[in-house]
Amino acid sequence: MPTPLVVSDVAKSFTMHLRDGIKLPVVAGVSFSIRAGECTVLGGPSGAGKSSILKMLYGNYAVDEGQIIVKHDDGLIDLATASPRTVLSIRRQTIGYVSQFLRTVPRVSALDVVAEPLVERGEDRENARGKARALLAQLNLPEKLWALPPATFSGGEQQRVNIARGFITEHPILLLDEPTASLDARNRDVVIELIAAKKAAGVALLGIFHDQDVREAVADRIIDVTAFAPGKIAA
Amino acid sequence: MTDEPLLRVSALSKFYGSRVGCDNVSFDLSPGEVLAVVGESGSGKTTVLNCLSTRLLPSSGTASYRMRDGQFRELYRMSEAERRFLMRTDWGFVHQNPADGLRMTVSAGANVGERLMAVGDRHYGKIRATAVDWLSRVEIDEDRIDDEPRAFSGGMRQRLQIARNLVTGPRLVFMDEPTGGLDVSVQARLLDLLRGLVTDLGLAAIVVTHDLAVARLLSQRMMVMKDGRVVESGLTDRVLDDPRAPYTQLLVSSILQV
Numbered sequence A: 001m002p003t004p005l006v007v008s009d010v011a012k013s014f015t016m017h018l019r020d021g022i023k024l025p026v027v028a029g030v031s032f033s034i035r036a037g038e039c040t041v042l043g044g045p046s047g048a049g050k051s052s053i054l055k056m057l058y059g060n061y062a063v064d065e066g067q068i069i070v071k072h073d074d075g076l077i078d079l080a081t082a083s084p085r086t087v088l089s090i091r092r093q094t095i096g097y098v099s100q101f102l103r104t105v106p107r108v109s110a111l112d113v114v115a116e117p118l119v120e121r122g123e124d125r126e127n128a129r130g131k132a133r134a135l136l137a138q139l140n141l142p143e144k145l146w147a148l149p150p151a152t153f154s155g156g157e158q159q160r161v162n163i164a165r166g167f168i169t170e171h172p173i174l175l176l177d178e179p180t181a182s183l184d185a186r187n188r189d190v191v192i193e194l195i196a197a198k199k200a201a202g203v204a205l206l207g208i209f210h211d212q213d214v215r216e217a218v219a220d221r222i223i224d225v226t227a228f229a230p231g232k233i234a235a
Numbered sequence B: 001m002t003d004e005p006l007l008r009v010s011a012l013s014k015f016y017g018s019r020v021g022c023d024n025v026s027f028d029l030s031p032g033e034v035l036a037v038v039g040e041s042g043s044g045k046t047t048v049l050n051c052l053s054t055r056l057l058p059s060s061g062t063a064s065y066r067m068r069d070g071q072f073r074e075l076y077r078m079s080e081a082e083r084r085f086l087m088r089t090d091w092g093f094v095h096q097n098p099a100d101g102l103r104m105t106v107s108a109g110a111n112v113g114e115r116l117m118a119v120g121d122r123h124y125g126k127i128r129a130t131a132v133d134w135l136s137r138v139e140i141d142e143d144r145i146d147d148e149p150r151a152f153s154g155g156m157r158q159r160l161q162i163a164r165n166l167v168t169g170p171r172l173v174f175m176d177e178p179t180g181g182l183d184v185s186v187q188a189r190l191l192d193l194l195r196g197l198v199t200d201l202g203l204a205a206i207v208v209t210h211d212l213a214v215a216r217l218l219s220q221r222m223m224v225m226k227d228g229r230v231v232e233s234g235l236t237d238r239v240l241d242d243p244r245a246p247y248t249q250l251l252v253s254s255i256l257q258v
Helices: A050-057 A084-093 A110-120 A125-138 A155-167 A185-200 A212-218 B045-052 B080-089 B108-118 B124-137 B154-166 B184-201 B212-218 B236-241 B246-253
Strands: A005-016 A022-034 A039-043 A065-072 A075-078 A095-098 A173-177 A204-208 A221-224 B007-016 B019-029 B034-038 B060-066 B072-074 B091-094 B172-176 B204-209 B221-226 B229-235
Touching: A005 A050, A022 A050, A022 A065, A022 A204, A039 A050, A039 A212, A050 A173, A050 A204, A065 A084, A084 A095, A084 B229, A095 A155, A110 A125, A110 A155, A125 A155, A155 A173, A155 A185, A185 A204, A185 A212, B007 B045, B019 B045, B019 B060, B019 B221, B019 B229, B034 B045, B034 B212, B045 B172, B045 B204, B080 B091, B080 B108, B091 B154, B108 B124, B108 B154, B124 B154, B154 B184, B184 B212, B204 B212, B212 B236, B221 B236, B221 B246, B229 B236, B229 B246
Parallel strands: A039 A204, A039 A221, A095 A173, A173 A204, B034 B204, B034 B221, B091 B172, B172 B204
Antiparallel strands: A005 A022, A005 A065, A065 A075, B007 B019, B007 B060, B060 B072, B221 B229
16 A cells, blocks of 8 residues: 655654753654545544644744655655655645634635635636535534624534635545544544545545544544653653 | 745845845845745844835945846946836835835826836826726725725725836835834735735745734745844744744744734
8 A cells, every 4th residue: 555654763842942941742653654545543642743744734833854755746855854844735636634723814705715725726616616515514504604704603513614624625634633533423434434534535644633423433543642652662 | 846045135235334134145036936034123124125116326246137039137337227127117115104115295107107108008098097997906996996095984995005106017026114103904915915915926025023923914925134144044834833043943932822
C-alpha cells in the first residue's frame, strides 16, 4: 500500500522566552507513516502532543528535528525544512486539514467558506458552490444558514462548516483534529460516512478523535503518542 | 505556476545618519503572494516599504523587479521617469491616510480615471464606465461619482484610494497600515474587500501593519521587524501560532483576546 507521508525522528519543544527561556519539550523521536486508503488515529491523553504532531505535519508548527517526507507533485519533499512557498503548495494540492475550530472571516457566507478551497485550486465558483451545498446538506446544516457568515453560528454548526470545508477537496492526505468534538450523534455518523468515503477513494487520513465510538468506527490503526514522550527517548 | 519571483530584495539597508532605518533586509516575493511586515512603530517596516516603492533610496543593497517583459530590472538603477512610470502602471501604493493618495479636490470618478489616463486611455466614455465599475467593486454608489473625496467618510475614502490604485491592473501593491485609523466595523469591511480583490486579481502585495489580525487575514507570509532588523519570518500562521523569536512571542502574547 502506498505511504504518501513518512515521519521520522521528529522532535518538538517550545522555548518560552518571556518565561526566562524555559524549554518545554513536547515530543521526541516521533516516527510513523500513514497509508493510502487507511485512517490512522493518534491516541493518548490530552497534552501528549497529538495536536502538535498534526500541526507540524501541516507546517503550522515549526519542527526542531527530524524529517516529514511527503509525496508531493511526483516528488518527495521534507516538510520540516520546506520553504513557506512549498508548504503553501503542499497545502493547496496534497495535505488538507480540518482544524478544531473554524476561523471565520467577517462577511463571508458559510457557503463560500466551504467553497473557497476549491476556488483557490482553480475550480469554477459556481461548481464549487454546488459541491459545497451538497456537503452542507449532507451534514444537516439548515439551508437558511448557508448565506450567512458563520461567526454567529453555534459550536456544532461552525464545526460542520469546518468539516465541509476540509472534506470538499480531493487532497491525497487529510489531517483531522477532533472533527466530531461538538457534534450530535446523527452528525457524528455523517462524519464517519465521509471518512469511509475518503478511505474508499484512497485518501490517507490521520486524525485525533476523543470520541470512543467514532474512533472505533474509523480507525484502522492507532498510534500511541505517549511512546513519543520526550523523556523516553534516552531510556 | 511560475517559480520566478516578482521582486527580489537583497541586503537592503537604510541609515539616517548614524540611526538605523532598516538593516540587511532580504526576501523574495512571488506573483500573487501577500507578505505582511509587522512590528511596532520605529521598527523600520515603513522604511522598508518606502525603499521598495522607491519613494526613498536605500543606503545599500539591491531590489530587482521582474517587468512585464520578463526581464529583471534593478530598481535603484532606473531613471526617475522609469520609476514613476512603474509606480503609475504596474504598482499601487495605498497610504494609511487616504488624503496622501487621493486628490481631494477633484471628483471620485476623476480620481480613478486619472490613473487610467496616465496609462494612455483617452476615451471619456470608457474611462467613466471603468470608473463606475471600480467604484461599485469597492462598494461606492454610482451616484457619488461626481462628489469630491472631501465629502466622503474615512472608510469610503480608503475604498476610493484602493479603487484608484487597482484600476490600472497593477501586479504589485504596497500598503501602509491600510486599515489604520478606521473604526473596527469599517476595518472589517475593508479587510474583507481587500482580501477578495487580492485573491480575484492575483495581486502580489506588501502590507505594513502593526495589527497581527490584519496580517493573519491578508497575508500568507510574514516578516517581523524590530530595531530595523528582521527577527523572524515564515508562513503567517506558523509565525503567529508557533512564534520562535523572543520579540515575536512578546508581540503575539500582547494581543487582546475578545
